Amino acid sequence: MQIASGVLFTAPEPAFSSRAERSPPNESNEGSAQVVAGSSTGTGIALPQSKAPSPGETQEGVAAGERAPSPVxxxxxDVRQQQNEADVIRQxxxxxxxxxxxxxAHQAIGGQLAxxxxxxxxxxxxxxxYAVSGEVSIDxxxxxxxxxxxxxxxxxVRRAALAPAEPSAQDRQVAVMAAQKMAEAQADIAQQQREALSSEAELRDQKRDDMRAEIESAREAQSGSESDEEDAGFVSVAERFAEYNARLRQINETLLRISSPSLPTSGTLFDEEA
Incomplete structure (x- = not known):
């Protein structure tokens, strides 16, 4: 599976080594040859090999007094070699x-990321x-x-890096990197929260200003309506008062005509005498 921006979890190198690996090298190539198994970094496990005869060991040397090894x-x-091989196999x-x-352990916790x-x-x-080293890529x-x-x-990622019982140095580096990214993400989250709170505050202020403007407009409209009603009331009272005065004048004039005696008009007497 291809993992973008992946890093590797690697198993730690083994701490053991065989006796053959700890022995110094023989410049004449005599003794058992060491074959280090594993990756380019080595596993520290040396496979025992049988001793090859050197060019100096000839039949002449045996004839000169060197005795061949006894069967015992x-x-x-052979027993020692078998024991060494058994030790290597167990290792x-x-x-x-x-x-x-x-x-x-890395893969189980990493899941789809690994x-x-x-x-x-x-x-x-x-x-x-035998597996002597391994790795897991993670996004x-x-x-x-x-x-x-x-x-x-x-x-x-951090949990996956530290999942094994004994995380390697590379595993710990991945865990540190993941922790740094967690801190950066947490800072971004806090920034987003501050921006969201600021936007909410601005929205509340805008709503409050709009509400105040609506209330002020309603008050002005109500005040104008009351003034118009008062003016209309004044006009109505004046009209009624004027009408009342006109009627009073008519009544007074009628009363005056009734109370005053009738005077002869010009030409009436002459007509009667005639």
Whole structure:
């Protein structure tokens, strides 16, 4: 599985080494040859090999006084070699289990973020292949535009890096990097929250200003309506008062005509006398 922006979880190098590996090299190539199994970094496991005869060992040397090993001595050498091979096989088996458990722990916690484990193998004295190192790739890229998702993702990466019982130095470096990305994402989340609170405050202020404007407009409209009603009331009272005065004048004029005696008009007397 291809993982973008991936880093590698690697199993730690084994701490054991065989007796043959700890012995100094022989410049004459005499003794047992060392074959270091594993990746380019080595596993520290040396496979025992039978001793090859040197050019100086000839029949003449045997004839000159060197005695061939007795059957008992040869048997002891074979037993020692078998024991060494058995020790190496046990070490390889233990290493194989350790490496596989290490990488499986990464993959189990990483889930979809992690790739399937890949292993480097070596062949043991028994002809079997044993895993001596391994690695798991994991996605450590940010989630664009979503710091909350980035935080959760990096938290999972960190847990996956520290999942094995004994995380390697590379595993710890990945965990530190994930923790740094978590801190950055948390800062982005806080910034988003501040911006959201600021936007909410601005929206509240805008709504408050709009409400105040509406209330002021309603008050002005109500005040204008009351003034119009008062003016209309004044006009109505004046009209009624004027009408009342007119009626009073008419009544007074009628009363005056009734109370005053009738006077002869010009020409009336002459007509009667005639």
């Amino acid at each position: 001595a040869q048997s002891d050498a 390889l088996q233990s290493r194989d289990i350790e490496v596989r458990n290490h990488e499986r 790739s399937a484990p890949t292993y480097s193998f070596t062949k043991g004295p028994d002809g079997q292949r 450590v890229s940010d989630v664009p535009g979503d710091p909350s998702a980035t935080y959760e993702k990096m938290a999972r």
